[in-house]
Amino acid sequence: MKILLILPQGAIYRKSGSFKKSLRYAPVALTTLAGLVPQELNAEIRIVDEGVEELDFNTEADLVGITAITGSAPRAYHIAQRFRARGVPVVMGGVHATLMPGEAAKYVDTVVTGFAEESWPRLLRDFKQNKMERLYTQSPHLSLANLPIARRDLLKKEAYITTNSMQATRGCINNCDFCVIPVAWGRRMYFRPVEEVVKEAAELPGKALLFVDPSPIENVEYAKSLFRALIPLKKKWVGLATTKITKDPELLDLATKSGCKGLLIGFESVTQETLRLANKRFNSVNDYSEMVKKLHARGIAIMGCFVFGFDNDDKDVFQRTVEFVDRIRIDLPRYAVLTPFPGTPLYKKLKSEGRILKDNRWSLFDAQHVVFKPAKMTPEELQEGHYWAWRQSYTAGSIFKRLAGSRCLLQVLVPANVGYREYARALPGYTEEVLTEGTWIDVNEPVGGLEGRL
Ligand code: SF4
Structure with a gap:
């Protein structure tokens, strides 16, 4: 077969x-x-x-x-x-x-x-x-124990910065209003046995690991036991976590000792009220600067994600965010346009308010294109402001300001910043026409809508 x-x-x-x-x-x-x-x-x-x-x-x-x-x-x-x-x-x-x-x-x-x-x-x-x-459908008795090892031998290895991507957990217990993870998989986590994760990590070639779990630290005890078990391997890893990682000193110390060198963190907004409305109350804007200092002091670089287009965002949000990112020295900023993915609370809200402009045009639902009517600016202003923020954060001056004096992962961060600089410049060229080329688009029969749910 x-x-x-x-x-x-x-x-x-x-x-x-x-x-x-x-x-x-x-x-x-x-x-x-x-x-x-x-x-x-x-x-x-x-x-x-x-x-x-x-x-x-x-x-x-x-x-x-x-x-x-x-x-x-x-x-x-x-x-x-x-x-x-x-x-x-x-x-x-x-x-x-x-x-x-x-x-x-x-x-x-x-x-x-x-x-x-x-x-x-x-x-x-x-x-x-x-x-x-x-x-x-998914088995109600799903277990992540005794899984076969992923077939990395089938990949074009030379095409990636690493093929040592792996997972210890799946899912997330949080319920951020815009996120598909709790909608698709429920507000719960699934765990692989720590010894199986560590065995897989030990067998991977080289020193680098990449954990793609949404946030393994949401179960603090599991994360601590995983980090403890990783320490003897002396590997270096990057992964994802919520801002909660800096709130537990023991967890942060164990992450550091286990070889954590970089974290992707969803800061989402520089306005506390916006975070409250997005149901991401555990993020505290007042703590962001201190958090970044703590992580940098441990040699952990930060890929920080910010989202534009929340109902609270006005036309100043782009400049305020870019300045904030420079000031607190996010190593690798990444910007997204708020996107109402189907099934999320955000989708339901915007749909009920008649604000989704590109419903079913899923090619545009890539978190880089505006598909809804924002509250405090026009869709065009949101799109242009988003492009501007990308370009501005990846000027040579901004890259220098953010990375100057950094001792975190520079061999990865410098090429990654250059990569995002090119990405930022190219982004406006991805118009609706370009994005939908080579896709299934039948204008008489839009693909989807929530009526498409079984
Ligand atoms: S913490 Fe991250 S993964 Fe979890 S629901 Fe929020 S955005 Fe999604």
Whole structure:
């Protein structure tokens, strides 16, 4: 059996786009799915990440599996249509199919919702016996114990800054108003046994690790035991965490001792009232500067994420945020436009207020394009302000100001800053026309809407 696993990418992130190798780590979904293919099927598996290679629509396959986020869903539907036209059945999973299974079912043969550890092997065995069903849902008894190791051997290794991406946990217990994670997977976390995570980490080549978990520290006891167990490996790792990491001195010390060298943190806004409205009350703007100092003092670099377009944001928000980022010295700032992903509380609110301008135009739901009517500025002002903030934070002067005197991960941060500088310059070129090229767009039949939920 020949299985082709595809990670579709929106135009910006495709190989031909503007996202450089210095910013690109190996994705975990496809290698995890490849690892889960039952041995007895003797399958020949190929992985194509459109971020690093062109997809050949004539690739031989008995079954195609696609995983997509909302922004890449129309590309996924286009790919599905091309393979199905050749008689190759297509399965789709991932966050968008989980949020919108009814919509996905219109474009593919089979939809997989939720985490696929149990359902994907079952689907493959059914396929082998010609009895593949239309929908596979997450097992209510999902366990992350005894998982097979991800098939990193199938990746184009040279195309990524690291292929040592891994996961210890899944999900998040928080409920930020704009986030798809609690909507798609519920407000809960799943944990791999610490000894299995550490065994996998120990077996990976080299010293670097990348944890892609949304925030493993939400369960403090689990995170502490994981960090303790990582210390003897003497590896260096980067990962994601909420601002809570600096509130527990023991947790922060253990993270440091375990080799933490960089964290992606969602600061989201420099206005406390905005954080309250977004249901991210545990972030405290007054603490941001001190937090950054604490992390820098431990040699931990910060990729800080900020969002524009909250109802409280006026036209000054861009300048205030950029100045704040420079002042507190965020090593690698990343800006997003507030995006009402389907199913989120934010989507429901904006939909009920008639403020979603580009509903169903999922290619634009990439967190870099305005798809709704903001409260205190026009959509054009929000879009232009967003582009301006990106450009401004990646001027040579701003990069120098933020990194001067830093002793954190400079060998990674300098090329990453240069990579984002190019990205910032290229972003305005990704118009609606460019973003929707090579995607499934039928203007008479918009793809989706919440009625697409099963
Ligand atoms: S803390 Fe992060 S992952 Fe968790 S709900 Fe909020 S934005 Fe999502």
